[in-house]
Amino acid sequence: MLEVHDLVVEAKVGDALIRLVDDVSFRLDAGGTLALVGESGCGKSMTALSLMRILPEPAVRIGAGRIELEGEDLVQVSESRMCKVRNSAISMIFQDPMASLNPVHTVGRQIVEAIRSHRDVPKPEARRLAIELLRSVHLPDPEKRIDYYPHRLSGGMCQRAMIAMALASRPRVLIADEPTTALDTTVQAQVMALLKSAQRETGTAIILITHNLAVAADAAQNVAVMYAGRIVESGPAREVFRAPRHPYTVGLLQAVPDGADIADGAEIPPLTEIPGNVPRPGLARRGCAFAPRCPRAQPRCAEERPDLVLQDGGPRAVACFFPHEAVLR
Numbered sequence: 001m002l003e004v005h006d007l008v009v010e011a012k013v014g015d016a017l018i019r020l021v022d023d024v025s026f027r028l029d030a031g032g033t034l035a036l037v038g039e040s041g042c043g044k045s046m047t048a049l050s051l052m053r054i055l056p057e058p059a060v061r062i063g064a065g066r067i068e069l070e071g072e073d074l075v076q077v078s079e080s081r082m083c084k085v086r087n088s089a090i091s092m093i094f095q096d097p098m099a100s101l102n103p104v105h106t107v108g109r110q111i112v113e114a115i116r117s118h119r120d121v122p123k124p125e126a127r128r129l130a131i132e133l134l135r136s137v138h139l140p141d142p143e144k145r146i147d148y149y150p151h152r153l154s155g156g157m158c159q160r161a162m163i164a165m166a167l168a169s170r171p172r173v174l175i176a177d178e179p180t181t182a183l184d185t186t187v188q189a190q191v192m193a194l195l196k197s198a199q200r201e202t203g204t205a206i207i208l209i210t211h212n213l214a215v216a217a218d219a220a221q222n223v224a225v226m227y228a229g230r231i232v233e234s235g236p237a238r239e240v241f242r243a244p245r246h247p248y249t250v251g252l253l254q255a256v257p258d259g260a261d262i263a264d265g266a267e268i269p270p271l272t273e274i275p276g277n278v279p280r281p282g283l284a285r286r287g288c289a290f291a292p293r294c295p296r297a298q299p300r301c302a303e304e305r306p307d308l309v310l311q312d313g314g315p316r317a318v319a320c321f322f323p324h325e326a327v328l329r
């Protein structure tokens with residue numbers, strides 16, 4: 001369905017070009033879900049914006065690579081062609097629904113606009129379809145709330161409206177950028193259930209961008225772990241989370257609280273943290289970007305950058321000179 005090859009996203013700072021996304025490659029199968037995970041600042045959202053071709057050009061642009069949607073390279077197509085591809089073939093749920101919805105238009109008007117931009121239907125029919133979409137995402141009383149402005153809806157309701165808008169044209173690929181951020185646990189579960197239901201009904205393939213490893217493990221068949229603009233580990237989600245091989249993936253999993261290990265009345269054990277921070281984009285460095293934070297780093301790691309290499313013939317791939325053999329969880 002979607003194949004990304006050696007994607008590079010660059011930002012111009014003065015006379016210099018810095019890489020925000022560095023040689024990223026992955027594939028998304030029809031009807032499947034791929035999770036991009038990692039800390040904030042690892043390049044996940046920038047990757048998503050590049051897939052939609054909505055980078056803030058010319059300050060930030062795609063510097064190299066291919067984005068092939070069913071064989072068509074979206075990097076090379078014209079802007080007029082890309083306008084047709086957006087929403088009709090590939091759509092996106094943005095991270096902050098309150099900021100993504102237009103505050104001066106009703107939710108219904110915005111969904112109707114999305115429907116009519118890709119389907120030749122009169123406004124009354126588009127409104128009826130918009131109500132059905134809002135009902136399908138379980139927005140309470142859709143006949144009434146279709147005329148609400150975004151500020152009258154809760155965060156969870158706005159996210160449901162965004163999902164309805166993104167699904168209006170039944171896209172073949174849906175990018176969900178942190179769809180559960182700032183929502184309480186109950187609403188998070190409801191939103192993810194909506195995405196799964198829509199996927200079953202329409203066959204839409206999903207790219208799920210999240211820092212929530214539990215959400216990724218539950219929703220995705222495959223996962224790609226990003227660090228400093230690169231993919232450092234990828235493979236089937238069950239295998240990656242049960243036996244992580246890259247030290248960064250191990251650190252992320254060890255930083256997640258495990259409620260199963262906490263007995264009633266027992267003291268909650270401290271979480272294991274990854275020391276340091278994600279390096280700033282463009283910071284001059286040699287070797288592996290994770291080396292300064294890595295407990296397994298050797299002198300070679302500071303001098304050479306490891307390639308993403310298939311392990312034992314695949315499908316697991318790891319960019320590390322000294323990967324873990326197995327860390328079962």
